[in-house]
Amino acid sequence: MKQILIILTLINALYADYKELLFNGNCITCHKTDELNKSAPTIIEIRKRYIEVFPKKEEFVKHLSQWVYRPNKEKSIMQNAIKEYKLMPELGYDIDILEQIAEFIYEKEFK
Numbered sequence: 001m002k003q004i005l006i007i008l009t010l011i012n013a014l015y016a017d018y019k020e021l022l023f024n025g026n027c028i029t030c031h032k033t034d035e036l037n038k039s040a041p042t043i044i045e046i047r048k049r050y051i052e053v054f055p056k057k058e059e060f061v062k063h064l065s066q067w068v069y070r071p072n073k074e075k076s077i078m079q080n081a082i083k084e085y086k087l088m089p090e091l092g093y094d095i096d097i098l099e100q101i102a103e104f105i106y107e108k109e110f111k
Contacts, residue, residue: 057107071090
């Protein structure tokens with residue numbers, strides 16, 4: 001039984017690291033955690049706004065991942081960011097990957 005728990009813990013840790021790796025490899029370049037050389041809203045600003053509107057994890061993940069999959073000015077909950085930085089380009093990522101990244105963003109307390 002202990003071995004099964006250890007294996008499950010390791011799998012969970014690896015999966016969490018995978019989501020962080022996806023975020024760091026795809027999002028952090030534009031959506032930094034600080035205000036220096038901003039080309040887009042910080043991930044802190046995005047997370048805060050999405051949690052305000054979609055406090056439940058399932059809705060947060062659904063709406064953020066779908067918006068990134070097909071950015072749409074009219075459906076944005078961050079109109080001021082679009083005015084300041086323009087509409088995010090469509091990146092062509094798979095929706096499953098975007099959902100994993102959105103889960104990571106929801107779960108992570110950025111500083």
